[in-house]
Amino acid sequence: MFSTTPVVYAVGDEYQIIFYVRRQAYAKIRIGGREFDDCVCGVMRSAKGMRKISVPRTLLEGCGEYTLVIQNILTRAAYGTKIIKTTEKKFIFRPVIIGETVRAFMTGDSHGDIESAVKSAETFGKFDFLIVNGDIPNKCDKVCNFETAHNIAAKLTGGRIPVVFAKGNHENRGAAAELMFDYIPLKNGKTYYAFRLGSIWGLVLDCGEDKEDNHPEYGSSVRFHAFRQEQTEFIRKVIADAENEYNAPGVEHRIVVSHIPFIRDMNKLFTIEEETYSEWAKLLFEIKPEAIFSAHMHTYEIMRDGAKHARFPAPCPTVVGTERRDDYLGGAGITFEKDGITVQFTTSKGETVLSEKI
Ligand SMILES: [Fe+2]
Incomplete structure (x- = not known):
């Protein structure tokens, strides 16, 4: 499912997590009970390819882990799109620590x-x-x-x-x-x-x-x-x-x-x-x-x-x-x-x- 590992980019007060999905799927990042969907103005993205989800910097640094959730879908339909399989993968995240070399x-x-x-x-x-x-x-x-x-x-x-x-x-x-x-x-x-x-x-x-x-x-x-x-x-x-x-x-x-x-x-x-x-x-x-x-x-x-x-x-x-x-x-x-x-x-x-x- 995960054809490339996510990459966690530091940008301002966020991390922007970029990853790749190989087939039509919804995607989200879960951190400490909060979920961040890959969507545009309320509409979930589902096209295969590169995806980008922004998460708060302090939240990810505090939790030290994030879960990438991929929900494979059957054909994206105007009415009744179905999720056929959900895959989750957890990643440990090690932020840069103040005071250390x-x-x-x-x-x-x-x-x-x-x-x-x-x-x-x-x-x-x-x-x-x-x-x-x-x-x-x-x-x-x-x-x-x-x-x-x-x-x-x-x-x-x-x-x-x-x-x-x-x-x-x-x-x-x-x-x-x-x-x-x-x-x-x-x-x-x-x-x-x-x-x-x-x-x-x-x-x-x-x-x-x-x-x-x-x-x-x-x-x-x-x-x-x-x-x-x-x-x-x-x-x-x-x-x-x-x-x-x-x-x-x-x-x-x-x-x-x-x-x-x-x-x-x-x-x-x-x-x-x-x-x-x-x-x-x-x-x-x-x-x-x-x-x-x-x-x-x-x-x-x-x-x-x-x-x-x-x-x-x-x-x-x-x-x-x-x-x-x-x-x-x-x-x-x-x-x-x-x-x-x-x-x-x-x-x-x-x-x-x-x-x-x-
Ligand atoms: Fe150059």
Whole structure:
């Protein structure tokens, strides 16, 4: 019945649980006696494919388990649809705990290579949450391309620990890109949001594509300039609500997750959005994150303020942590401790390339 394991994405004050049903079925999540149905304006979804159910963060963290209920149905009928079989499966959930050393792994730039993404994480060993940082499929010309991120996350987390998702630029490419919003985690319909995992507060930003909107490669299919400006307002709102966001009780670490390292200088064609990205960098001085975690460059780099490729002054280093070569993919192991963050770059070949405190 469960062709993929659920994946528990952290988004704002919710977890959004994404899973797959192989045939026509209703679905719900049960937590501590409460049920959360997969429905739209009161109508239960029943089509086979990917599903997404949101549940309150504190409820799932408090209960430490959830049950996925799948009710197979005979043909969906206008009158008299029948449930033919109900299957339930319980999952233990381990939230990130305040006050403990926390280990996370960031994967990205897999471009469809699920096996290498999983192996690079296994090199790091056990961790408490996963960051899936974009360009997970190479393109999205079919809805099933969005399954790639969930498949990697399901293999690495088993539905037992949280996952943070940031959209890359390759998720924007192809005929199914406009349908992504049913298949990835979102807050208020957007791919940018804040999240909270134990003592860690995070901000996910979405730069969209890596070139100007009018680049011929896109064929007028994108409008990311306005989307980035929208995020400037979002960051300002986060700062205005600091007491409930990054200054909330128990927050000990603040991070930013963005597929594209917007602080970094790029080659000419890719050096875009000067005004907006410099404003984001300025606003981050208010938030004072410890690091910006990025991918996109297919390399490893810890770019500190004033470094050769640093385009704007920034309050923290940018960690680009997804080296990709013909024979391996790397990711970043991140250890949060009271006195700071340590980053290790690990590869699908079982190597640890670097370990550095930032
Ligand atoms: Fe990218």
